[in-house]
Amino acid sequence: MTEKVRSEVDKFMSGLIRRNPGETEFHQAVQEVAESVMPFLFDHPEYRKASILERLTEPDRIITFRVCWRDDQGNVRTNRAWRVQCNNSIGPYKGGLRFHPSVTLSVLKFLAFEQVLKNSLTTLPMGGAKGGANFNPKGKSDEEVMRFCQSMMIELSRHIGEDTDVPAGDIGVGGREVSYLFGQYKRLQNRWTGTITGKGLSFGGSLIRTEATGYGCVYFAQNMLEHRGDSLEGKTCLISGSGNVALYTIEKSLELGAKPVTASDSSGFIHDPDGIDEEKLAFLKDLKEVRRGRIHEYAEKFGCEFIPNERPWNIPADVAFPCATQNEILEGDAKTLLGHGVRVVCEGANMPSELAAAHQFLAAKILYAPSKAANAGGVAVSGLEQSQNSLRLTWTREEVDRRLREIMQKIHAQCVEYGRRGGDDVNYVDGANLAGFVKVADAMLAHGIV
Numbered sequence: 468m469t470e471k472v473r474s475e476v477d478k479f480m481s482g483l484i485r486r487n488p489g490e491t492e493f494h495q496a497v498q499e500v501a502e503s504v505m506p507f508l509f510d511h512p513e514y515r516k517a518s519i520l521e522r523l524t525e526p527d528r529i530i531t532f533r534v535c536w537r538d539d540q541g542n543v544r545t546n547r548a549w550r551v552q553c554n555n556s557i558g559p560y561k562g563g564l565r566f567h568p569s570v571t572l573s574v575l576k577f578l579a580f581e582q583v584l585k586n587s588l589t590t591l592p593m594g595g596a597k598g599g600a601n602f603n604p605k606g607k608s609d610e611e612v613m614r615f616c617q618s619m620m621i622e623l624s625r626h627i628g629e630d631t632d633v634p635a636g637d638i639g640v641g642g643r644e645v646s647y648l649f650g651q652y653k654r655l656q657n658r659w660t661g662t663i664t665g666k667g668l669s670f671g672g673s674l675i676r677t678e679a680t681g682y683g684c685v686y687f688a689q690n691m692l693e694h695r696g697d698s699l700e701g702k703t704c705l706i707s708g709s710g711n712v713a714l715y716t717i718e719k720s721l722e723l724g725a726k727p728v729t730a731s732d733s734s735g736f737i738h739d740p741d742g743i744d745e746e747k748l749a750f751l752k753d754l755k756e757v758r759r760g761r762i763h764e765y766a767e768k769f770g771c772e773f774i775p776n777e778r779p780w781n782i783p784a785d786v787a788f789p790c791a792t793q794n795e796i797l798e799g800d801a802k803t804l805l806g807h808g809v810r811v812v813c814e815g816a817n818m819p820s821e822l823a824a825a826h827q828f829l830a831a832k833i834l835y836a837p838s839k840a841a842n843a844g845g846v847a848v849s850g851l852e853q854s855q856n857s858l859r860l861t862w863t864r865e866e867v868d869r870r871l872r873e874i875m876q877k878i879h880a881q882c883v884e885y886g887r888r889g890g891d892d893v894n895y896v897d898g899a900n901l902a903g904f905v906k907v908a909d910a911m912l913a914h915g916i917v
């Protein structure tokens with residue numbers, strides 16, 4: 468980065484930090500994009516003149532509201548919920564809902580901002596939003612989760628709609644929560660619309676939606692490897708998390724001949740040097756999706772190691788798929804991974820690498836795929852779910868999978884086009900940021916000052 472660009476990024480960031488005090492995750496997400504986009508803005512003054520980056524980093528609107536509900540003991544409980552509608556220049560707002568005690572406005576603003584560029588990369592007409600609540604579904608009964616979802620939807624329903632804003636799941640919001648939210652929305656509207664995605668298959672859900680983020684992430688890793696004449700076959704893979712994204716990343720990496728050896732949750736990780744095979748994965752799915760148990764049970768069942776309160780980044784491997792949460796790879800972890808010869812880091816979770824860790828991967832010129840490219844398969848199939856709902860049609864598993872693979876290839880091609888550094892070396896961070904940005908920026912320029 469030249470001095471001129473660095474000083475412009477610093478100036479832009481100091482204004483953003485002043486306007487959004489204490490929102491560290493939001494600052495981090497914007498900084499990464501500003502570093503990629505600023506050189507491009509110098510070459511294209513029309514975007515600077517129209518203050519596109521300033522406008523893109525100020526959400527269209529943020530809704531904050533109280534959610535009251537009654538627990539099983541009859542106590543009244545109060546949570547805070549948000550919907551951050553960031554930008555709808557290229558299509559209706561779209562993005563998940565997160566239920567986790569760590570949810571803050573800063574987290575949702577970073578996720579909504581990332582979502583704008585990610586949705587643009589999918590090639591589908593979707594704007595970007597994100598929402599959620601500081602509600603912890605863990606340890607709650609189904610009835611309690613239902614009452615919370617119904618109460619939240621009473622307010623949220625005023626701000627969403629099939630052509631306005633289409634929420635989906637994220638951390639803590641899986642099939643059960645989406646179903647309760649959808650049921651209440653339908654009741655309030657007295658209309659059946661595809662306003663929420665990730666629905667059950669019997670009421671408008673798309674085949675492959677459950678698997679899409681994990682599958683898409685592995686397809687992206689395969690695309691990057693193929694670009695260098697290599698493949699996933701025989702590669703040892705580290706996976707963090709054991710939720711929706713992690714489980715289907717494990718499944719697809721197995722299918723493509725790789726060897727996944729770790730999985731984790733917030734209590735620690737398991738290391739299975741023999742590899743998580745199909746039978747073990749079936750156990751893990753039942754443990755996490757049905758019984759909602761803890762990861763150490765896997766180690767007890769299959770006689771492997773459980774390492775409490777740690778993440779799997781000190782295990783030597785060829786590929787890392789961080790699939791749990793933001794900032795789970797710190798700079799030191801990145802150095803450890805590189806020291807062990809990691810060749811691919813492909814982000815299933817949103818912003819799992821802190822900025823200094825991402826800089827390490829970029830400097831080492833490994834195949835490093837940022838989340839907005841690598842995990843876009845989830846929202847892409849959500850977009851396909853919306854199309855099927857509008858058409859009142861259901862595509863086959865093969866059809867949706869084919870479209871998903873094609874979309875991941877197109878995202879990869881855009882990253883290569885905008886991020887090529889010479890030869891077969893690609894800066895996927897710059898590529899994803901620029902390709903996502905240009906499409907939205909052009910739409911904003913065309914719309915005038917709004």
Ligand code: NDP
Nearest residue numbers: 637638639680708709710711712732733791792816817845
């Ligand atoms: P789930 O709730 O299904 O799973 C999350 C997993 O990550 C769990 O294993 C959880 O452990 C672990 N985890 C969550 N928070 C923490 C934390 N603070 N520290 C350690 N471990 C943690 O979520 P998803 O799989 O849906 O989402 C995972 C990531 O992927 C998120 O970053 C999400 O934004 C991103 N993503 C998800 C998409 C989707 O389609 N679902 C689409 C695109 C991105 P525990 O159970 O112990 O909390």
